[in-house]
Amino acid sequence: MEIKLTLNGERIVQDIEPDLLLIDFVRKNGCYSVKRGCDTSNCGLCTVLLNDKPVLSCSVLAMRANGAKVVTLEGLQEEAKPLATFIASQGAEQCGFCNPGFMMNTLALLKENPHPSDDDIKEFLAGNLCRCSGYEGQLRGIKNYLNYLEEKGNE
Structure with missing residues (x-):
């Protein structure tokens, strides 16, 4: 077909x-x-x-x-580069296997909700399995990325 x-x-x-x-x-x-x-x-x-x-x-x-x-x-390389940097800065890319799923879902969340709360982020990323880091590093990286976007928007 x-x-x-x-x-x-x-x-x-x-x-x-x-x-x-x-x-x-x-x-x-x-x-x-x-x-x-x-x-x-x-x-x-x-x-x-x-x-x-x-x-x-x-x-x-x-x-x-x-x-x-x-x-x-x-297809989202340019959009994803800064997010990947923020996740890596928190040590949340340990093996890196889960990162593409985290980044895809984070970018989708931000298109839907540009100012998510911690609970919004956790809910949206609930289906992503990470066997290395315990998710706190990803959450910190995403929050730092959101702060970066906010500062960038205020320039």
């Missing part, structure tokens, strides 16, 4: 198998930030934006994205 979608700004038309998962489709198309971690939709490592909303690509058939816009971390 044929799928047509926009992946990180590039129009793609491909023949795919009907049971192909979105995670496998985006990885086949060079988006290696999207990772397989649990295969049970519990870890957040496979998060992509589907029409600007975060979804777990391991639990979505690729065909569900037909006609849609899919964005991975590769």
Whole structure:
């Protein structure tokens, strides 16, 4: 079956198998930030934006994205660089495996709610599994990033 979608700004038309998962489709198309971690939709490592909303690509058939816009971390490099720096400054990137999911969900949260409370951040990131850091470093990094954006906006 044929799928047509926009992946990180590039129009793609491909023949795919009907049971192909979105995670496998985006990885086949060079988006290696999207990772397989649990295969049970519990870890957040496979998060992509589907029409600007975060979804777990391991639990979505690729065909569900037909006609849609899919964005991975590769498509958000400029936007994600400062956030990655703030997360790293807090020691929250220890192994780095979970960072793409955290960054995708944080960027999606900020599009939806540019001034989130700590509880808003925790709720939005609840589905992201980190086995190394205990989440406090990520939370501090995100809050520092929000302060940076606020200061930048006041310039």
